[in-house]
Each structure stands twice: as structure tokens, then as C-alpha cells.
Amino acid sequence: MLRAARMKNESFDPKTCKLGEFACEIRFGFIYVCLHETPPDIDAELEGLENLIGDYEPDNYRIVHTATEVWNTNWKCLVENFMEGYHLSVVHPLTLHGYTPTGLSKKAASGKGFTSYHANYPQETLSRGKGSDKLTDEARNRSTLFSIFPCQVTSIASSLLVALMIRPLSAETIEVRWTMSAYGDELDEETINQRITLWEEVNREDREKLEIMQASFRSVHAIGGTLAGPDYEGTVHDFLLWLGRKDT
Numbered sequence: 037m038l039r040a041a042r043m044k045n046e047s048f049d050p051k052t053c054k055l056g057e058f059a060c061e062i063r064f065g066f067i068y069v070c071l072h073e074t075p076p077d078i079d080a081e082l083e084g085l086e087n088l089i090g091d092y093e094p095d096n097y098r099i100v101h102t103a104t105e106v107w108n109t110n111w112k113c114l115v116e117n118f119m120e121g122y123h124l125s126v127v128h129p130l131t132l133h134g135y136t137p138t139g140l141s142k143k144a145a146s147g148k149g150f151t152s153y154h155a156n157y158p159q160e161t162l163s164r165g166k167g168s169d170k171l172t173d174e175a176r177n178r179s180t181l182f183s184i185f186p187c188q189v190t191s192i193a194s195s196l197l198v199a200l201m202i203r204p205l206s207a208e209t210i211e212v213r214w215t216m217s218a219y220g221d222e223l224d225e226e227t228i229n230q231r232i233t234l235w236e237e238v239n240r241e242d243r244e245k246l247e248i249m250q251a252s253f254r255s256v257h258a259i260g261g262t263l264a265g266p267d268y269e270g271t272v273h274d275f276l277l278w279l280g281r282k283d284t
């Protein structure tokens with residue numbers, strides 16, 4: 037601040053009159069802000085993630101679509117929903133089952149502050165893009181879904197990246213800002229528009245189920261259940277362990 041009109045009293049010091057300062061880091065093309073006065077070591081939290089997604093070259097994706105929506109669900113429910121492969125074939129029978137059926141889901145790397153799984157494509161699926169030269173054919177034949185706790189869930193594939201940033205508004209309401217990014221200039225406009233339409237439908241399907249579930253949680257008869265196996269809900273197990281950590 038250079039000056040403040042009419043603030044001539046001696047007790048006013050422009051050096052101490054400023055906006056709040058918060059820890060800010062950039063990793064993999066994303067900006068991370070921590071509001072806590074002693075932020076965690078982000079590289080320790082994300083140790084192992086570079087091995088998982090580095091070959092996609094996430095910095096080389098460019099945003100092609102952004103939308104902000106308000107969903108009536110608790111934030112943790114969306115993290116769990118996005119991060120398990122168990123629901124893919126049932127909740128998304130016409131949109132995702134053909135690309136990423138539940139039966140091909142495989143748990144992938146976990147770290148102190150993240151979890152992940154691979155949503156593999158059936159062998160007969162046509163290539164969905166080349167992407168980075170570093171990618172193997174195996175990597176091109178799947179989407180890698182990862183969550184950086186607490187509020188980011190992401191799907192990255194050879195030519196497309198979709199990220200949802202979650203901002204809790206209340207115990208039962210969240211703001212979801214989701215972005216779609218394309219690798220370089222590989223995808224034409226028509227293909228990008230088809231992918232946007234697909235993801236709008238996928239998000240609608242998830243949102244519908246989450247909002248019904250949130251209403252049911254109000255019942256005194258709502259009870260917890262056991263998790264499916266590691267390839268289907270091992271990521272949810274990771275998230276629950278993270279939530280239970282005393283230093284988070």
C-alpha cells in the first residue's frame with residue numbers, strides 16, 4: 037500500500053495495513069493455497085505423485101472449459117465418490133461403463149497426502165489420444181484418477197485432464213469448480229465439445245446420486261458399511277486414514 041486517504045493519525049502504519057498472506061505453491065500446473073499459519077511440506081505430502089503422473093506432462097495441458105456449480109452434498113462424499121471405481125459401471129452405465137468399467141479398476145500409488153487408482157480401458161477401445169511422448173501404450177489405455185487431499189479430485193488421461201476443486205459452503209453444500217484441459221493442440225474443437233458434453237452428463241449422474249445420499253444421511257437409520265476391496269475402494273480407505281491423522 038502506498039497511501040490511505042485521510043489516515044493521518046500516528047497509530048496508522050501503511051506497512052502493516054495489507055491483505056492477508058497465505059502459503060502458495062504450484063505443482064503439476066495447479067495452484068495450492070494453505071490458510072493455516074504453518075502449512076505442511078507439500079513435497080512430503082505429494083511424494084510419489086510425480087512417479088504416477090509425471091509422464092503425462094500435466095504442465096502441458098491447457099484449460100478448455102470451466103464451470104462452477106453448487107451441489108447439495110458434504111465435501112467428503114464427493115471425494116469418496118470420485119475416487120472409487122466401484123460405482124463406475126452402476127452409476128454411469130451409458131457414459132463411462134464402456135470406457136472404464138468397474139471390473140478393470142486397479143488401485144495405484146498412495147502418498148501421505150494423496151491417493152489414486154487406474155481406470156483401465158477395455159482392450160477393444162480405440163486410442164483416446166497420444167499425449168506426451170513419455171507415455172507407454174499401457175498408460176495411454178487408461179485414465180489415472182487421483183485426489184490431493186482435501187479438496188482436489190482429478191482424472192488425467194493422455195489427451196484430457198478433468199479436475200474438480202471442492203469448496204465446502206456448509207455441512208451439506210459445496211461449490212464445485214471443475215475444469216477440463218486438453219494436452220497441447222491434439223484434440224480438435226468438435227472432440228473437445230463432445231468430451232465437455234460427456235463430462236457434464238457424468239457430473240450430473242454423480243451429483244444426482246450424491247444429493248439423494250445426502251438427504252438420506254439425515255435419517256437416524258443411516259448407518260455405515262464395509263468397503264469393497266482395494267482395487268474398488270482402497271482409495272476411500274486412504275482418504276479415511278488421512279482424515280483420521282492427528283496432524284491434519
Ligand SMILES: [Fe+2]
Nearest residue numbers: 117118127242
Ligand atoms: Fe462418478
